[in-house]
Amino acid sequence: MTHSYPVNMSLTPEVKAFFDPATWTISYVVKDPDSKSCAVVDSVMDIDYAAGHISYESADEIIAYIKAQDLKLEWLLETHVHADHLSGAPYIQSKLGGKIGIGENITMVQDVFGKVFNEGTEFQRDGSQFDRLFKDGDTYKIGGMECFTMHTPGHTPACMTHTVGNATFTGDTLFMPDGGSARADFPGGDAATLYDSIQKVLALPDDMRLFMCHDYGPNGRDIEWETTVGAEKEHNIHVGAGKTKEDFVKFREARDAQLEMPRLIIPSLQVNMRGGELPPADKDGKTFLKVPVNGLK
Numbered sequence: 001m002t003h004s005y006p007v008n009m010s011l012t013p014e015v016k017a018f019f020d021p022a023t024w025t026i027s028y029v030v031k032d033p034d035s036k037s038c039a040v041v042d043s044v045m046d047i048d049y050a051a052g053h054i055s056y057e058s059a060d061e062i063i064a065y066i067k068a069q070d071l072k073l074e075w076l077l078e079t080h081v082h083a084d085h086l087s088g089a090p091y092i093q094s095k096l097g098g099k100i101g102i103g104e105n106i107t108m109v110q111d112v113f114g115k116v117f118n119e120g121t122e123f124q125r126d127g128s129q130f131d132r133l134f135k136d137g138d139t140y141k142i143g144g145m146e147c148f149t150m151h152t153p154g155h156t157p158a159c160m161t162h163t164v165g166n167a168t169f170t171g172d173t174l175f176m177p178d179g180g181s182a183r184a185d186f187p188g189g190d191a192a193t194l195y196d197s198i199q200k201v202l203a204l205p206d207d208m209r210l211f212m213c214h215d216y217g218p219n220g221r222d223i224e225w226e227t228t229v230g231a232e233k234e235h236n237i238h239v240g241a242g243k244t245k246e247d248f249v250k251f252r253e254a255r256d257a258q259l260e261m262p263r264l265i266i267p268s269l270q271v272n273m274r275g276g277e278l279p280p281a282d283k284d285g286k287t288f289l290k291v292p293v294n295g296l297k
């Protein structure tokens with residue numbers, strides 16, 4: 001299968017992973033081997049939801065790593081509006097600079113959840129909370145590295161996969177081969193669309209390195225986050241080894257019907273649809289998150 005994306009397998013960026021055990025999220029620092037430039041992919045802001053307490057240990061670890069190596073942070077990339085953790089991007093940006101980027105269909109996500117949370121007109125639904133809205137096939141640079149995006153909807157409508165040389169960050173479009181794929185039942189999600197998006201990723205060269213956004217250590221194995229296109233094609237339990245789109249859609253829809261809502265979906269959506277910012281404070285300077293009663297299911 002051919003594609004028109006500007007793949008450059010001769011470029012090997014340095015990739016450092018940070019695993020957050022509270023949300024099973026893997027964040028990354030991806031660095032240009034020939035300069036000090038780097039990007040952060042899918043950072044985490046910590047929340048003790050029961051206590052309503054926000055903190056920044058996870059983000060501080062990434063900040064310390066970047067500072068220790070004297071790196072220049074150019075991008076904070078969000079593969080999508082996460083429903084299971086809060087983004088740490090604005091906090092890291094406030095300390096280190098860089099531009100926050102997400103897929104242009106963030107506007108669809110903002111529309112849907114702006115309604116769910118009954119946000120007033122002050123909540124802009126035009127993606128203006130982000131510095132860059134990526135379209136399919138857009139290119140950008142991290143130092144001297146030419147990077148490109150692929151629009152990979154299905155898990156959510158705004159999902160983007162980012163490729164930097166021989167490293168591809170799939171967000172939740174794929175899990176490790178023994179983890180399969182992410183759910184496709186959130187508003188704007190669709191299993192058939194997810195299957196087609198996964199095929200776009202699997203059309204990349206077999207030795208393309210793939211970096212996951214989540215891993216749950218299925219069957220008791222240790223947490224892993226790196227695989228290849230070739231390994232996914234051969235072994236992915238949901239889409240590998242010639243599984244058909246029909247098989248996938250049937251399986252995915254049946255599985256999704258059984259899944260509980262993610263533990264942090266309510267705070268995550270309210271924060272992440274704002275580019276990782278908390279809702280505006282009230283007139284007394286206090287900040288609240290809402291719980292929409294019967295609004296999500």
Ligand SMILES: [Fe+2]
Nearest residue numbers: 081082083172
């Ligand atoms: Fe997700």
